[in-house]
Amino acid sequence: MFIKSNDNASIYYDKTGIGPAILLIHGLGGDHTIWNNSGWIDELKNDFTVITFDLRGCGQSEVGHNEDFYSIENHLADITSILDYEEINDPILFGWSLGGTITTQYASKYRLKKAIVCGTYFGIIFSKEFIKKGIKGTEDIVLQKRMRALYKWPIIEPEQMNCPYLIYTGTDDASVYQKLNIQNEKIIKNNGRVVFFDKVDHFGLITQKEMVKNDVINFLKS
Known part of the structure; x- marks a missing residue:
């Protein structure tokens, strides 16, 4: 299915399952299919209405050729457009990697039921060095535009989160x-819970579902 976002960009999304709505947000180099391929949709669909979508510039969603197309405001508007179209007022967001960062951005501005964040942290994430290295490391023009847009994304701290949230990563991430080890105490004081998984790397945070699912499901159902 497709919806039009605030700037008329076409955003692809899919929906399955029954129950409270949970929206899954993929990372920088992927698309919505990673959630099905890693087994999360099958894991969640019996208890939740599961919505996956392609971030703008990814998968079947519209590709823009200027940096402003990839502003954080547009990314958040894409989520809001899906939620409004589906008439969802009390969603849960579950984001991995860049999707986790987008989740913290959304939760700092809008009220959510809960949020699950994995593979990211608070504070300065997109340093000038990080962005320059990312741009230099790819010949993909669209990805370069997406990376340059990150210069303008604001910094989010734990005290800005407007809902209960679980944030997790692995010791190999x-x-x-x-x-997150440094930020742990501050997160706990500000509505959050931190979980570390032994010998799990960045991709394993969602692909090693059997290792992390109990903490995720328990949080969702708590």
Whole structure:
């Protein structure tokens, strides 16, 4: 299915299951299919209405050729457009990697029922060095535009989160693990819970579903 976002961009999404709505947000280099391929849709669909979508510039969603197309405001508007079209007022967001960062951005501005964040942290994520390295490391023009847009994304801190949230990573997700270790106490004081999984790397945070699912499901049903 497709919806039109605030700037008339065409955003692809899919919906399955029954129950409270949970929207799953993929990472920078992927699309919505990673949630099906990793087994999360089958895991959730009996208890939740599961919505997956392609971030703008990814999968079947519209591709833009200027940096402003990939602003955080447009990304958040894409989510709101889906929720409004489906008449969902009390959603749960579950984001991985860049999707996790988008989840923190959304939860800092809008009221959510709950949020699950994995593979990211708070504070300065997109440093100038990080962005320059990302741009230099790809010949994909669209990806370069998406990376440049990150310069303008605001910094989010734990105290800005407007809902209960679970944030998790693995001990092999090097920089994320290090940052969340430092931020752990502050997160707990600000409506959050942190979980670390031994010997799980960045991709394993969603592909190693059997290892992480109990904490995720328990949080969702708590």
